[in-house]
Amino acid sequence: MAIDQNEFKKEQKRVDKVVEVIEYKENKLVESTGGLKEDIIDIRKRFWEDVTVNVDEPDDIVESHATIKQQAEMLAERERSHKHYHKELKTLDRLKQNPYFGRIDFKEASEQEIEQVYLGIASLMDETNESFLIYDWRAPISSLYYDYTPGPAQYETPEETVKGNMELKRQFIIRNSQIKSVFDTGVTIGDELLQEVLGNRSDTHMKSIVATIQKEQNKIIRDDSSRLLVVQGVAGSGKTSAALQRVAYLLYRYRQTLNANNILLFSPNPLFNSYVASVLPELGEENMEQKTFQQYLEAELSPAFTVEDPFNQIEYTLSGREEEHYQIRMASIHLKSSLKFKRIMDDYIQQLGLKGMIFRNIKFRGKRLVTAQAIHDFFYSLDASQSITFRMEQVEAWILKELKKFERQERKKVWVNEAINLLDKGDYLEVDQAIEAKDGFHEDSFDDIEQEEARLSRLVVHRHFKPLYKKVKQLKFINIQAIYMALFKETFSSKPRRWKEIAQATINQLSQHQIYYEDATPYLYLKGKIEGRYQNTAIRHVFLDEAQDYSPFQIALLKEFFPKSKMTVLGDFNQAIYPHTENLTDLLADDVYDVEAQERIVLTRSYRSTYEITEFTKPIVEGNEEIIPFNRHGEKPTLTLVNDELGHREKLAKTIKALQEKGHETIAVICKTAKESDAAYDALSKAFDVRLVTKKTSTFEKGILVLPSYLAKGIEFDAVLIYNASKDIYTQASEAKLLYTACTRAMHELHLFSIGEKSSLLEKVPSELYTVLK
Numbered sequence: 186m187a188i189d190q191n192e193f194k195k196e197q198k199r200v201d202k203v204v205e206v207i208e209y210k211e212n213k214l215v216e217s218t219g220g221l222k223e224d225i226i227d228i229r230k231r232f233w234e235d236v237t238v239n240v241d242e243p244d245d246i247v248e249s250h251a252t253i254k255q256q257a258e259m260l261a262e263r264e265r266s267h268k269h270y271h272k273e274l275k276t277l278d279r280l281k282q283n284p285y286f287g288r289i290d291f292k293e294a295s296e297q298e299i300e301q302v303y304l305g306i307a308s309l310m311d312e313t314n315e316s317f318l319i320y321d322w323r324a325p326i327s328s329l330y331y332d333y334t335p336g337p338a339q340y341e342t343p344e345e346t347v348k349g350n351m352e353l354k355r356q357f358i359i360r361n362s363q364i365k366s367v368f369d370t371g372v373t374i375g376d377e378l379l380q381e382v383l384g385n386r387s388d389t390h391m392k393s394i395v396a397t398i399q400k401e402q403n404k405i406i407r408d409d410s411s412r413l414l415v416v417q418g419v420a421g422s423g424k425t426s427a428a429l430q431r432v433a434y435l436l437y438r439y440r441q442t443l444n445a446n447n448i449l450l451f452s453p454n455p456l457f458n459s460y461v462a463s464v465l466p467e468l469g470e471e472n473m474e475q476k477t478f479q480q481y482l483e484a485e486l487s488p489a490f491t492v493e494d495p496f497n498q499i500e501y502t503l504s505g506r507e508e509e510h511y512q513i514r515m516a517s518i519h520l521k522s523s524l525k526f527k528r529i530m531d532d533y534i535q536q537l538g539l540k541g542m543i544f545r546n547i548k549f550r551g552k553r554l555v556t557a558q559a560i561h562d563f564f565y566s567l568d569a570s571q572s573i574t575f576r577m578e579q580v581e582a583w584i585l586k587e588l589k590k591f592e593r594q595e596r597k598k599v600w601v602n603e604a605i606n607l608l609d610k611g612d613y614l615e616v617d618q619a620i621e622a623k624d625g626f627h628e629d630s631f632d633d634i635e636q637e638e639a640r641l642s643r644l645v646v647h648r649h650f651k652p653l654y655k656k657v658k659q660l661k662f663i664n665i666q667a668i669y670m671a672l673f674k675e676t677f678s679s680k681p682r683r684w685k686e687i688a689q690a691t692i693n694q695l696s697q698h699q700i701y702y703e704d705a706t707p708y709l710y711l712k713g714k715i716e717g718r719y720q721n722t723a724i725r726h727v728f729l730d731e732a733q734d735y736s737p738f739q740i741a742l743l744k745e746f747f748p749k750s751k752m753t754v755l756g757d758f759n760q761a762i763y764p765h766t767e768n769l770t771d772l773l774a775d776d777v778y779d780v781e782a783q784e785r786i787v788l789t790r791s792y793r794s795t796y797e798i799t800e801f802t803k804p805i806v807e808g809n810e811e812i813i814p815f816n817r818h819g820e821k822p823t824l825t826l827v828n829d830e831l832g833h834r835e836k837l838a839k840t841i842k843a844l845q846e847k848g849h850e851t852i853a854v855i856c857k858t859a860k861e862s863d864a865a866y867d868a869l870s871k872a873f874d875v876r877l878v879t880k881k882t883s884t885f886e887k888g889i890l891v892l893p894s895y896l897a898k899g900i901e902f903d904a905v906l907i908y909n910a911s912k913d914i915y916t917q918a919s920e921a922k923l924l925y926t927a928c929t930r931a932m933h934e935l936h937l938f939s940i941g942e943k944s945s946l947l948e949k950v951p952s953e954l955y956t957v958l959k
């Protein structure tokens with residue numbers, strides 16, 4: 186409901202006043218920090234002038250060290266302040282353009298007065314710092330805006346529940362300090378504003394949704410108590426958006442104890458990283474750490490192994506059907522992704538506590554100093570009731586002690602003398618200084634020369650032993666690879682399907698220092714359980730987007746590796762495109778968390794696509810009946826049937842041109858596989874400026890993109906063209922989710938093409954939901 190002219194003027198006046206305050210604050214900030222930048226430059230410039238470095242005497246060294254430290258601390262402190270002021274200025278600047286987006290008038294039950302609460306991306310106090318002109322959208326009172334319509338309402342503070350009545354709820358669109366529109370709203374966040382936001386062109390960067398967060402999304406964002414928060418949300422329901430605003434919320438709510446480095450988001454592909462990168466900075470927050478699961482695996486397993494990536498795995502799944510070992514590989518993927526395999530692994534690990542651990546010989550200059558057998562015997566001589574990792578610590582200490590003994594013996598060897606002759610002047614100086622420091626200086630004394638020789642040999646031998654100690658401390662004496670491979674030589678009472686063939690294939694692959702994607706997780710799990718050094722306690726919140734693409738074993742691994750972390754798991758079973766995926770409930774079946782510590786939220790409203798596109802995509806996969814399309818209308822999707830390649834190319838070109846003329850800026854030609862993408866790129870690049878997206882692409886740019894379906898995950902485009910939805914391409918029922926995922930990337934227009942007959946997966950879509958073109 187639009188407001189009257191008088192009221193409008195009043196609101197604009199208030200905006201003007203707020204802008205004045207912002208400018209006043211900006212000026213004050215600039216004044217008080219004016220010299221800060223110059224200060225920093227000056228300190229940096231004169232850093233070495235202001236410290237006196239003197240290394241002549243030990244005392245001088247200590248003093249020099251102290252002055253350098255002092256100077257560095259001063260610089261760091263100034264830089265911190267500078268960063269802080271800079272951030273504050275940036276926030277003020279953002280507020281000046283768009284001070285707030287909402288207002289609620291709230292009368293607390295126990296108060297007489299009605300409080301006007303204006304909501305923006307950050308809070309702002311008046312000149313005297315006494316009252317709030319703008320409340321941060323994350324403040325406790327702000328949740329009223331997202332959760333209620335006018336009438337009785339309440340919100341939670343850390344201390345209590347505040348009850349009262351909401352008298353008014355108003356929305357604003359303010360640009361460049363001018364109110365563009367303002368309306369009072371009865372329904373939760375009014376559809377007008379959403380219509381306006383969603384009707385815009387898509388961008389290469391996701392935007393924040395703070396002005397229009399929906400009630401059910403707000404529940405996800407503000408969940409403070411769950412150890413595990415699971416969100417099953419249909420395509421385009423705002424899972425990623427909610428996750429990112431939740432990060433911003435957590436950073437605000439726990440700002441004293443939590444920072445962006447304590448939060449880790451697992452994202453589906455590198456392109457997605459770039460797509461979501463600007464949401465948090467837009468909200469004045471730093472980005473959390475972001476990784477793909479693959480990057481995580483590689484950090485742990487390379488360089489020992491070349492780790493296959495999931496895109497390679499899926500490409501094989503989709504196009505390797507003709508290959509000889511296809512069925513074995515599929516069985517292997519299913520097995521190794523399952524919790525059943527985790528149980529097999531757990532039994533195996535238990536057994537390793539009693540027998541079967543494999544170690545490496547520790548060699549020095551070609552000679553075995555501690556044999557694998559000796560380590561084995563020592564390990565199993567320890568109390569078997571103690572955990573494996575505890576015993577490994579004792580083994581490590583024992584080996585280090587043994588090596589120390591060998592180190593001492595080694596000093597008398599001939600090679601040491603030879604090595605001493607090769608030492609440089611600095612080494613001699615080091616040894617002399619050490620003798621001096623210990624005994625004082627006796628020039629020409631006989632004893633000194635002997636001492637020097639002894640020290641030199643000690644130095645030489647120690648240097649040679651150092652890398653050995655390092656490896657022992659890294660537990661490299663445990664042969665994890667052999668232990669993992671040995672599992673595949675085991676026989677089981679209830680043998681998994683095709684076990685012998687799977688086992689053979691696994692051993693072959695690992696022997697070449699390559700590890701399949703499906704093996705990386707169980708391998709890392711085993712490594713972690715034996716070495717016990719895998720846990721990351723710095724990370725306090727893990728976000729798992731596109732969680733349906735993780736196997737149950739992968740999720741179990743993450744829980745194990747991030748024991749101190751809360752988890753937010755967001756997914757859509759209908760977009761599960763990997764061969765190993767199961768539904769979210771099964772995924773989390775092996776839960777380590779108490780039921781009370783879990784929250785499950787279901788999102789059924791879809792915001793991304795037009796009503797017509799959502800209605801079209803719904804029937805492609807089963808069980809989609811509950812999806813509620815957002816009431817934003819556009820043209821019906823089209824299906825263009827062509828007879829041959831030439832016709833295909835012509836029609837594609839015509840459609841792309843028409844889309845460009847309409848002003849669509851992100852146009853995606855989505856193919857099933859990378860192989861098909863290459864062909865599409867060849868076909869289109871002569872006529873258009875096209876960009877081929879591969880698994881290595883990490884930036885998202887406007888224009889025409891050609892990409893395989895699995896790399897489009899989590900992203901959206903103005904228009905989507907499905908390159909070839911024919912029965913020859915989408916052949917299997919299992920590929921319905923892939924097609925569904927691809928189609929649901931479209932915001933405004935969706936066009937499918939088919940060379941020859943359309944895929945049977947489209948049979949389920951009623952013909953009145955799309956237009957057939959020939």
Ligand SMILES: Nc1ncnc2c1ncn2[C@@H]1O[C@H](COP(=O)(O)OP(=O)(O)OP(=O)(O)O)[C@@H](O)[C@H]1O
Nearest residue numbers: 394397398399420421422423424425426792793899
């Ligand atoms: N409350 C909201 N206000 C405005 N826009 C919203 C809101 N919720 C979602 N959207 C928009 O809907 C689109 C889809 O959101 P998002 O990508 O977060 O959904 P998703 O559930 O992660 O999708 P998918 O699983 O299909 O990748 C985005 O453009 C997002 O900005």
